[in-house]
Ligand SMILES: C=CC1=C(C)c2cc3[nH]c(cc4nc(cc5[nH]c(cc1n2)c(C)c5CCC(=O)O)C(CCC(=O)O)=C4C)c(C)c3C=C
């Protein structure tokens with residue numbers, strides 16, 4: 001344990017509805033999808049699309065999906081973030097709070113709680129619980145945390161941890177959390193990442209001439225990769241596969257959770273679940289490293305829906321590997337990230 005009197009830590013995740021009731025899910029989806037970094041259409045068009053079409057249609061189905069994975073204590077994503085907070089507090093002797101991009105607890109509640117624990121805090125370290133940079137995940141979380149920091153005129157400095165998709169300690173922790181599952185007899189490991197619209201990848205290209213314009217763009221060196229989600233998830237997968245000695249051809253990448261009619265980055269996970277059994281993959285492992293904590297997208301979309309789809313398509317065994325959650329090596333890594341900035 002180390003003590004540093006003037007530091008606080010905020011672990012920031014995406015958030016969940018307050019409950020699985022349709023009104024709470026509506027409120028959550030509305031806040032989420034009205035975020036201009038998630039659905040980046042002009043405000044009026046977004047308001048109509050989200051308020052009149054997407055939310056009314058989606059909320060009852062989403063509420064049902066949340067009901068199927070909800071824990072007695074509440075949302076798995078929030079509870080797992082709280083468990084990470086508790087585990088981190090046992091490793092590092094400074095106040096630790098959690099905040100969510102959508103819903104509760106808010107960054108303001110997290111900052112205020114840190115100040116209650118220690119009114120003399122001079123610096124808050126913010127760790128976004130997203131290993132990769134995407135406008136709709138890491139960037140929106142960070143901008144929201146910064147917004148409330150400025151708006152509330154806090155005296156402390158806010159320091160933000162960069163995306164850690166290729167950090168050796170993160171790669172080791174992710175690989176070690178997956179290793180026990182690779183001891184089983186499996187044909188193929190699929191890394192399924194949350195998708196984003198292809199347009200977001202082009203929009204985020206700081207050079208404006210690399211992403212999805214240069215052939216094989218994610219494997220051609222470019223400064224654009226500092227913000228390219230597709231490049232960053234490719235690197236995470238390659239490093240983990242190397243660390244775990246998984247031969248080329250025995251693993252692959254796909255993208256899940258597509259919403260709307262636009263083209264999203266490919267290949268789509270749902271299509272892979274149908275295609276792989278036809279290519280001889282009968283025993284499948286699926287890892288979801290876009291998420292640090294298990295959530296609706298892993299527990300329902302992959303472990304229930306995805307499994308059903310794979311088995312119906314001729315698969316014989318399907319295992320979803322849990323996220324890093326509170327794996328001891330991941331907790332050590334989080335503590336190391338924070339200590340490096342103290
Ligand atoms: C345009 C829509 C969406 C984009 C872009 C998007 C990007 C994105 N999301 C995550 C992480 C999570 N998303 C989760 C749920 C979720 N995502 C969307 C839409 C977009 N996400 C919706 C509408 C929902 C709600 C559930 C549903 O109705 O399907 C979750 C789970 C939250 C939970 O409570 O468990 C996570 C986590 C990332 C990392 C990302 C970009 C890379």
Ligand SMILES: [Fe+2]
Pocket residue numbers: 194257
């Ligand atoms: Fe999402």
Ligand SMILES: [Fe+2]
Pocket residue numbers: 210211212217218228230231
């Ligand atoms: Fe790229």
